[in-house]
Amino acid sequence: MIRVELPYHLRVLSSTEAEVQLEVPEPITLxxxxxxxxxxxxxxxxxxxxxxxxERRPFVRFFACQRDLSHNSPxxxxxxxxxxxxxxxxxxxxxAGG
Amino acid sequence: MSSIRLLVGTKKGAFILxxxxxxxxxxxxxxxxxxxxxxxxxxxxxDPNRLYVSQTSGWFGQQIQRSDDGGKTWNAVGNEFxxxxxxxxxxxxxxxxxxxxxxxxxxxxxxxxxxxxxYAGVEDAALFRSTDGGxxxxxxxxxxxxxxxxxxxxxxxxxxxxxxxxxxxxxQRIVVAISAAGAFRTDDGGNSWRPINRGLISNMxxxxxxxxxxxxHHIARHPSQPDVLFMQKHWDIMRSDDHGDSWxxxxxxxxxxxxxxxDVHAHxxxxxxxxxxxxxxxxxxxxxxxxxxxxxxxGNEWEALTKGLPQSDCYVNVLRDAMAVDTLDPCGVYFGTTxxxxxxxxxxxxSWNAVVRDLPAVLSVEVQTLP
Numbered sequence: 001m002i003r004v005e006l007p008y009h010l011r012v013l014s015s016t017e018a019e020v021q022l023e024v025p026e027p028i029t030l031x032x033x034x035x036x037x038x039x040x041x042x043x044x045x046x047x048x049x050x051x052x053x054x055e056r057r058p059f060v061r062f063f064a065c066q067r068d069l070s071h072n073s074p075x076x077x078x079x080x081x082x083x084x085x086x087x088x089x090x091x092x093x094x095x096a097g098g
Numbered sequence: 099m100s101s102i103r104l105l106v107g108t109k110k111g112a113f114i115l116x117x118x119x120x121x122x123x124x125x126x127x128x129x130x131x132x133x134x135x136x137x138x139x140x141x142x143x144x145d146p147n148r149l150y151v152s153q154t155s156g157w158f159g160q161q162i163q164r165s166d167d168g169g170k171t172w173n174a175v176g177n178e179f180x181x182x183x184x185x186x187x188x189x190x191x192x193x194x195x196x197x198x199x200x201x202x203x204x205x206x207x208x209x210x211x212x213x214x215x216x217y218a219g220v221e222d223a224a225l226f227r228s229t230d231g232g233x234x235x236x237x238x239x240x241x242x243x244x245x246x247x248x249x250x251x252x253x254x255x256x257x258x259x260x261x262x263x264x265x266x267x268x269x270q271r272i273v274v275a276i277s278a279a280g281a282f283r284t285d286d287g288g289n290s291w292r293p294i295n296r297g298l299i300s301n302m303x304x305x306x307x308x309x310x311x312x313x314x315h316h317i318a319r320h321p322s323q324p325d326v327l328f329m330q331k332h333w334d335i336m337r338s339d340d341h342g343d344s345w346x347x348x349x350x351x352x353x354x355x356x357x358x359x360x361d362v363h364a365h366x367x368x369x370x371x372x373x374x375x376x377x378x379x380x381x382x383x384x385x386x387x388x389x390x391x392x393x394x395x396x397g398n399e400w401e402a403l404t405k406g407l408p409q410s411d412c413y414v415n416v417l418r419d420a421m422a423v424d425t426l427d428p429c430g431v432y433f434g435t436t437x438x439x440x441x442x443x444x445x446x447x448x449s450w451n452a453v454v455r456d457l458p459a460v461l462s463v464e465v466q467t468l469p
Contacts, residue, residue, distance in 0.1 A: 046177050051179070
């Protein structure tokens with residue numbers, strides 16, 4: 001199972017806990033995890049990725065294993081610790097706005 | 099006995115204020131959708147328990163919430179606003195062309211007779227319609243594809259379609275306003291549109307009487323006189339007696355004709371309200387005095403309404419969707435400020451009191467008169 005940590009507003013929107021667990025088909029990439037997340041929680045569609053471009057929204061970041069994955073290709077494999085379920089993929093609302 | 103429900107959208111959530119018909123004591127519910135910007139919350143004229151909310155965030159994008167029980171419970175409905183076809187470009191601040199990009203929903207306008215049909219005015223400027231209670235949205239793209247679209251450009255708040263006026267006598271006729279493109283009208287249900295800006299003079303644009311490019315802030319109409327439109331333009335209060343085909347200025351003796359809101363008395367189609375703001379450089383009331391101005395003659399002659407409003411050291415703004423009227427007699431008038439106050443008058447503006455004082459900055463105020 002892939003563990004995903006959601007920021008507060010997305011937890012409220014999807015009526016979930018801070019961490020959700022997802023079955024994700026291989027290869028386990030950021031794109032695959034987000035696809036599974038949106039399928040499990042349709043209210044998150046459009047909140048993390050732009051509907052039209054499918055790109056990451058500008059003030060959303062992806063962290064895992066103390067690394068910022070935000071600028072990685074969405075088709076890169078995620079770190080082994082995420083794939084093994086030892087570490088969560090963290091979806092973060094960027095600190096922005098002053 | 100009738101009751102009143104105020105729907106207040108703020109920078110940090112939605113609030114619902116309720117009162118009986120005396121409009122003296124108010125109960126406040128909220129914040130709903132805490133922490134999100136609520137650009138607009140409104141109810142269906144055909145079913146007052148059907149509410150729609152535009153919930154938006156710079157981080158997490160757009161949500162539309164719907165209630166079927168007057169705001170007791172909510173469900174997120176469709177939030178996919180995809181432009182029809184290849185969106186193309188419009189003019190950017192620096193004069194270059196810039197791609198059309200969806201940012202948020204500024205205004206929701208439910209149909210007058212069908213609770214499942216609702217229009218959405220969005221940034222970058224376009225008009226969408228849902229006929230399934232907000233579950234799905236389709237652009238009325240003839241507006242954005244108008245031949246002048248490449249000339250439209252954003253105002254300081256973005257290039258937003260913020261005003262949607264439906265005609266109670268003709269469901270095919272819709273008037274919209276866009277900052278900073280101007281006013282447009284369809285007479286065929288959105289299949290074709292034309293600018294209706296003749297008579298507008300905007301001295302800050304290269305051609306002051308251009309067909310498009312005007313920064314219209316808001317338009318209001320009385321249901322018994324659908325051919326008469328009142329407009330608060332960036333500067334100038336304007337009036338049209340022919341569905342917007344032509345406009346003339348009715349700013350008259352106002353201390354400033356800059357402002358955002360304009361509304362019409364529920365029972366007197368020639369009684370209108372504005373809140374003058376000092377200027378586009380100083381978004382607060384002249385002389386630090388918060389004054390609503392009322393004209394009982396459809397414009398030109400205005401009286402200041404000050405009783406109960408702060409008359410010194412007041413530097414709030416009143417944004418374009420933040421005034422509404424109820425249909426009780428006497429007519430109730432309501433407006434919200436960027437300082438978080440919501441003021442109410444139960445005597446058509448003669449006197450005011452703050453029904454709540456310390457909300458986040460108010461973005462919109464709508465009112466429902468419930469049986």
